[in-house]
Amino acid sequence: MIGAALLEIKGLTISFGGLVAVDGLDLAVGTGEIVGLIGPNGAGKTTVFNCVSRFYEPDRGTIRFKDRDITGARSHEIIRFGIARTFQNVELCRSMTTLENLLLGQHVVMRGGVIRDGLRLRGAGADEARATTRADEMIELLGLTDHRDRVVSVLPFRLQKLVELGRALVSKPALLLLDEPTAGADHRESQALADLIRRMRDRFDLSVLVVEHDMSFVMGLCDRLYVLNFGRRIAAGTPAQVRSDPVVIQAYLGEPEREVVDA
Amino acid sequence: MRWLRTRRRVLAPYVLGAAVLLLIPPLLGGIPGVAPGYVLYLVSLALIYAIVAIGLGILIGHTGQISLGHAGFFAIGAYTSALLTLRLGLPFVLALVVAASLSAAIGFLLGLPALRLSGPYLAVATLGFGLAIPQLVVWQGSWTGGSSGLHGLPPASLPLGALTIVFRTDQDYYYLAAAVLILLTIFARNVVTSHTGRAFIAIRDSETAARAMGVDLVRYKTTAFALSALYAGIAGGLYAHVLHGISPEDFTVLLSVDFLTMIVLGGLGSVGGALSGALLLTFLQNALTRLPVVHDFKNLYIVVLGAILILTIAFLPRGLAGVARSVRLRWAARPRDGASRVDQIVELGEGSGV
Amino acid sequence: MLSVTPDVLIDLPWGQLLVNGLALGSLYALTAFGIVLIYKTTQVITFAQGETAMFSTFVAFTLLTAFQLPFAVAFALTLLFAGLFGALIERVVLRRISTTTVLNPVIVTVGLSLILLGGAGWIWGYEIRTFPDPVVGPPFRFGTIVLSQLNALIFVVTLVLMTILFAFFRFSPTGIAMRAVAENRMAAQLMGISIGRMNALGWGMGTAMGAVTGMLIAPINYLDPSMMGDVALKAFAAAVVGGLTSLPGAVVGGLLLGIVDSVAGFEAPELRNSIAFALIVIVLVVRPAGLLGRRETKKV
Structure with a gap:
């Protein structure tokens, strides 16, 4: 981790109608870091974003940003604290x-x-x-x-x-939450986007948390990765560590067709 | 005045509009066989309704929050201003300020439940509000005049330093209504093209995006309600004095639907649309009463109103303002250096209407 | 104006107010059924329910008086007319409008109600007519409480219709398909359900329900184009209070409003609508999805 933790999530748990979407997640993003959050479809990645940006109310757990507890903040205050986000399916006006x-x-x-x-x-x-x-x-x-x-x-x-x-x-923002930034882009455009995100990080002193399906994109872009499956964190580490983790391979990378179907 | 200082291109329609409004009375006097006083009285009513329509347009057209009860705010403005001048002898201007503030405050309060209600639920709640206000007036008949209303209001007056203008004739009231309309049109236009207006439109387009961008829904939805109620309140105060009297029958649900029709016809999300819709509908209403073949005016008008609502939504979803806009775009894109520019404009799409 | 203030109300015992309120509430619930039905299938909350009901009732009246048909025949023909009329409204009007904004259906159904109101005034005029009673005979008496035959019929019809509709949505393939369309358009379409047909069916059934209501209200309320104005507002309130998608909710909401109305109508007649409005707002603020409705969360 580079520098102190900017965003720190501890024990985040949220369920919908008995189905646990995120289960006791711990996650941290350091200043200047680009962190990836990956996992099969329905693993709860976007739900984590929605908890951080206060669209969803977590059942348990705390979310701290710049050493400040934002678990009880209102959704429109989040951007004022310095967290900006994008949406999976685009929410433009x-x-x-x-x-x-x-x-x-x-x-x-x-x-x-x-x-x-x-x-x-x-x-x-x-x-x-x-x-x-x-x-x-x-x-x-x-x-x-x-x-x-x-x-x-x-x-x-x-x-x-x-x-x-x-x-x-x-x-x-100090922290940018990107939900599937490569959606709709081809391979070359994805690489250009990765460059752009890195440049933006350097230029604006950003930290980035990115949810993504495109594995080569994430592996090339991120300093660290968290892998979610069925709402649980099953692995964390550098791209190299995650890539060789047998649990991850079984849950996610072992099913290459699935990735295609999901994307 | 600093706040009038906007770009010249934007200002042009106001100058033109103001000139037309100024010239109407002398021109009317020149037409033989026309009673200018009565015509001006009708035009004043149209201008007053236009004030309500502009405020309602900000709420419905820009913020996307429906109201089927704006006759209620209109009534609150009218009754407050009438009661204060008649019973307490307050000066007209002061009464108007109080009326507008009270209406805005109640608009703010009605905006609070609106925070939790979406489209149809809000429509039902505001419809109920519009129905309740005249009932409350009748219920409190001992001081509101009940169903027979309030009559014999003192003439409006406007203190300007040592000089006090007293409004007596229909022409005086016409100029008063026109002046207020012009100022409120500029104010509305300034609001919708600004920081606040952008937040309104963001709420209409996507509440999710608005929240993520830091737009406080509580603040902006209640602001939109209060602002539109303020407009209706001011208009109500003017209405009471132009008519010199009011009764609960002036503020039926049908009037709320009239207001809605004005902005739908004119084009949702356009200040100019609300203005033109209000003028057009009021003239249409008057023209229909004058048709020699129609005895059953009320039913005809109701049917026409309903048809306007349905046909506009089905065929001109952006109303007259949308038509004007596409005509303008087509004119700008007329083939001078090749025919491809029309496609280009079509591709550009239509603006947010601000 | 609906006024169930029978001549027997001299001492106004609370029991009697309650029974009157329940009778009134059943009418609200019945009217609300049509609104709920249309909302359930098409996601459109109609502001024309009162007016389509009024229009159908005038058709029934014409069949009964001008054509001298027996009540049962006129009733059946009116239901048929209303069903087709509702489907026609869906086909000709609602299918043409864009539903990208929730404002459009509201505006269009308001427009529809105006056309029907003005149209009925034009065709049949504003003179107040008496609609024949479907049932005649002495009222039922339970101690001091009196229940007219018409009110008893209203109770029965409300119960029967609620049961039929409930069973229809729960067990019949068509009813299940209609629910599927309301809940997930895309999935329903993938399963081969015709959305257009279900929407037309929803409007047809909802409008036919309205016709039943109109024919039960007209004998109490006289027949004129504005006969449903007040009832429709209360029915809205009932549907909203009940949660818009729930038939039992509409009954609970309707009965609640009926009782409040009956008591308020006795205590402060001028304020009946205001009280209904206050009730809507209170319920909605406390429970935005109504008493028995489900909260829909938007996925982002």
Whole structure:
């Protein structure tokens, strides 16, 4: 682990209607680390994300971020603490343009208020201009310049994923949660994405927790991996360690067809 | 005024709109056989309804929260302003401020259960609210005037330094309504194109995305409710004074449905749409009463209203504003340097309507 | 306006208020059944239920008076009409609208209710008519409590219909298919169930239910285009309080509202709707999915 733990999950347990989705999970992400969370479909990976971003209420366990207990926080506060996320199936504001989505990403770093906005008081315009500049920088960085003023619902899925990544990044997070970033991308695009994520980490001092199906992507990108199966952590370590772990091979890597079916 | 300072292109429609509103009275005077006072009175009503529609548009069109009870807020504004001026002798402006604030406060409170209710449930709850308000007015008949209403309101007045403007004629009230409408239109437009408006639209598009981006649903949904109730409250206060009197029958569920129809027809998610929908529907209503062949006006109007709702949703989901927008885009893309630009525009899709 | 204030209510014993409330509540529950049925199959909460019921009742009235048909025949023909009418509404109107936003079905069914309201006013006018009683005879008496034959019939119909519908959804292949469509469109489609047909069936059945309700309410309430206005609001409240997908929930909600209404109607007649509204809001705030409904969690 590089540096002190930024995110620390202890004993996370959540069940839905008697089915235990995540069972006593311990997980930590250090500052500057890129950590992968892998496992077969239904292993509970996205559920972990939903607990961290407070969409789900865990039954037991604690989630600490920057030495602060966020287990009881509300979902909209999470991004303010410095955790931004993307979604498996993309949750963009479909009627907004790329630019508008990236402005929304800066919601918590902008000041607002209905009266201030309605009367255009005290630098509301300047705030907006600053946010637009930052959004434009990100758009350029992600190569989305041609799509800046397009409504995102007309963009192909792969680009929507990219817009979502940009929207998470403009909030200046310390920790980025990426849910299947390679969905919709081919092998070469996946490699480019891995490069991009590494560059973003270095440029913005990020830590990254990534859920992914694409094994070569994860193995190449991550410093450390956690493997989940049926909600339980069955292995953890560097990609090399995980790759040679017999339990993992049996549960996951041993069924290559399954990966194809799931993806 | 600093808050009027927006981009020139954006300002142009307001200047045009204000000029038209200013010119209507003298032009009407020039048409023989027309009673300008009565026409102006009707136009004033249309402008007042437009104020409600703009507020309701922010709630339904931008934030995606339905209300079938906005006649309730309209009634709260009207009754508060009427009671304060009539019974307590408060000046008109002060009464209007109190009316608007009370309506907004109640809107805020109604927004609280709305946090937990989605579409149809919210529609039922707001429908109930709209039904309950006139009933409460009748119930508290001893001071609200009951079912016979309140009449003989003092004329509205506006203190401007040493000078006090007193509104007496239909034309005076017309200018009052027009001025308030213009200011509230600019305010609404500023809100929906800003930080706050983006949060509203985010809630409409995806509550999940909104929450993940840090939008506090409690704060923004209640704000949208309070804001739309504020608009309805101000409009109600004006309404009471333009008519010089009100009764519970002015605030039926049908009026709430009128408001809904205005914004659906004009185009959900567009301030200009709400405005044009309100004007159009009010004129349509008046035109229908004037058809010489129709005796049964009320039924005809109800059927027309229902048909507008269904046909607009089925064939023009973005209403008149959507039509105007695609005409504009097509015009911009007219073949000058090749025919391919139409496809390009089609591909660009339609904007968020802000 | 629905007013079950029989002439026997002189001393207004609580028992009598309760019985009146239950009778009234059964009507709310019956009307709510149609709303629940349509919601259960099509995920659309209809705001036109009261008006389709009213319209069907006028059709029954025309069959009874202009054509002088016997009650049973008129009743059967009206059910047939209502069933087809409901299916037609689904085919012609609801199938055409985009359901990407929950606002659209609300707006469209509100529009539908307006057209039916205005249309009925146009065709039949606003004069108040008396709808023939389906049952005649002396009321039942239990001590001081009086139960009219019509109210007794309403109880029976409510119970029978609830049982039939319950069994239909639980045991019949069609009923199970309709539930499947409501719960998971994609899976139902993969299993070869025609969603369009199930939606049309849901609307047809729901509208026919409304016709039954209308024909039971009209004798109490007179017949006019606005006869269902109040009842429909209470039925909504009943359906929502009960949880929108639950038939027993609609009965519980309906009876509860009926009793509240009967007592409130006695104590503060002007506030009956306001109290119903307050009840909806309280229930929804405490239990957003109603008393017997299931909470749907959105997957992200």
